[in-house]
Amino acid sequence: MKLAALFSGGKDSAYAMYKAMNHHEISCLIAIVSQNPESYMFHTPNIGLTEIQAESIGIPLLTVKTKGEKEKELTDLKNALKHAKKLFSIKGVVTGAIESVYQATRIQKICDELGLWVFNPLWQKDQVELLNELLENKFEVIIAGVFAYPFDKSWLGRRLDKDMIKELISLKEKYKINPTGEGGELESFVTYAPFFKKKIEIKKASVSYSNYSGVYKIEEAVLK
Amino acid sequence: MILLISTCSEKLSEEEFVKPISKIIQQKHEIKNYSENIEYSKYEKILICGTALKDNEYINDLEKFDWIKDYNNPIFGICSGMQVIALSFGAKLTKNKDIGMLKIKTTKENRLISGEFYAYELHGNGLSKLDKFEILAKSDKSVQAIKLKKKEIYGIMFHPEVRNQDIIRTFLNLDTGGLS
Numbered sequence: 001m002k003l004a005a006l007f008s009g010g011k012d013s014a015y016a017m018y019k020a021m022n023h024h025e026i027s028c029l030i031a032i033v034s035q036n037p038e039s040y041m042f043h044t045p046n047i048g049l050t051e052i053q054a055e056s057i058g059i060p061l062l063t064v065k066t067k068g069e070k071e072k073e074l075t076d077l078k079n080a081l082k083h084a085k086k087l088f089s090i091k092g093v094v095t096g097a098i099e100s101v102y103q104a105t106r107i108q109k110i111c112d113e114l115g116l117w118v119f120n121p122l123w124q125k126d127q128v129e130l131l132n133e134l135l136e137n138k139f140e141v142i143i144a145g146v147f148a149y150p151f152d153k154s155w156l157g158r159r160l161d162k163d164m165i166k167e168l169i170s171l172k173e174k175y176k177i178n179p180t181g182e183g184g185e186l187e188s189f190v191t192y193a194p195f196f197k198k199k200i201e202i203k204k205a206s207v208s209y210s211n212y213s214g215v216y217k218i219e220e221a222v223l224k
Numbered sequence: 225m226i227l228l229i230s231t232c233s234e235k236l237s238e239e240e241f242v243k244p245i246s247k248i249i250q251q252k253h254e255i256k257n258y259s260e261n262i263e264y265s266k267y268e269k270i271l272i273c274g275t276a277l278k279d280n281e282y283i284n285d286l287e288k289f290d291w292i293k294d295y296n297n298p299i300f301g302i303c304s305g306m307q308v309i310a311l312s313f314g315a316k317l318t319k320n321k322d323i324g325m326l327k328i329k330t331t332k333e334n335r336l337i338s339g340e341f342y343a344y345e346l347h348g349n350g351l352s353k354l355d356k357f358e359i360l361a362k363s364d365k366s367v368q369a370i371k372l373k374k375k376e377i378y379g380i381m382f383h384p385e386v387r388n389q390d391i392i393r394t395f396l397n398l399d400t401g402g403l404s
């Protein structure tokens with residue numbers, strides 16, 4: 001089955017896509033670029049970098065700009081999927097949804113209206129298990145945004161490794177955070193996955209941070 | 225031994241509809257797809273999992289569920305699992321789509337659910353002609369939980385692996401009263 005991957009450039013959408021690739025053909029990536037930093041569905045600091053990720057993967061990228069108003073961004077997503085249906089004959093969509101019933105419900109409804117299958121291969125997955133599987137499968141992931149206590153500036157730009165997973169587990173026990181950032185605590189950016197042809201090297205990045213909210217903005221990146 | 229049956233025609237859907245239930249089950253259990261040849265009698269309890277909204281293949285393969293009528297231990301069917309149970313005992317499919325959270329009301333006292341609660345729904349079919357079943361719960365517009373009158377065979381239309389996981393644990397802990 002030909003699928004579109006809803007792709008934010010972060011670890012969840014990339015890992016969901018990786019799982020889907022074992023069974024189906026990913027015909028295109030769809031990135032929703034929200035101009036609203038408070039977007040309910042699609043807030044991601046380095047969404048513009050999905051272009052270089054798509055170049056490394058070698059799969060066409062459809063970028064959809066949305067103002068990010070609550071329900072309007074869903075219309076924009078629907079239009080993107082319609083477009084993908086027409087251009088790539090997709091029959092379904094794969095998403096990186098893990099816990100969010102809000103997100104899953106809306107995507108299910110849109111795809112139902114368009115007659116598309118939905119695959120959420122990470123649905124209800126244990127979050128620590130997910131982080132470990134990313135490392136086992138050689139994903140290279142950095143923290144690209146922090147949006148909750150106790151994540152301070154030192155987390156921005158840090159690479160996911162075993163020590164980070166241990167730290168996230170202890171923060172989960174202490175502060176009830178979601179280790180994968182599923183609750184919006186963290187955003188990530190994938191610099192390498194097994195289906196990337198080349199790694200992404202970050203040449204220049206800037207950090208903006210205040211009061212447990214900050215972004216690691218990649219200013220310049222190359223494939224190596 | 226517990227058996228978990230997948231009704232998914234697409235292997236990838238099992239990550240979403242079978243694995244989350246497997247994660248909840250602490251006891252030793254096996255997972256099989258309904259299309260496999262299975263020796264059902266060796267299992268003490270069976271759970272039949274749901275599948276993707278677009279997946280209706282199980283309806284074309286109802287003869288693969290003939291075993292339900294002859295099985296004497298408890299069965300718990302979720303969504304498509306409820307549908308195959310109901311169809312095995314004379315029910316008919318109707319069109320009834322629900323996606324997202326829905327309020328459920330218990331209508332008859334039973335061993336699995338009680339009171340009012342919200343549950344996650346993802347189905348395109350409903351059921352009618354449920355004469356052989358007790359209706360245990362309803363939403364505003366449809367039947368949400370049933371029990372076969374003469375056996376410990378349950379079906380629920382919503383997805384307890386997403387919200388209300390305790391219902392699965394309660395089923396697993398049901399005292400079968402010397403069954404098996």
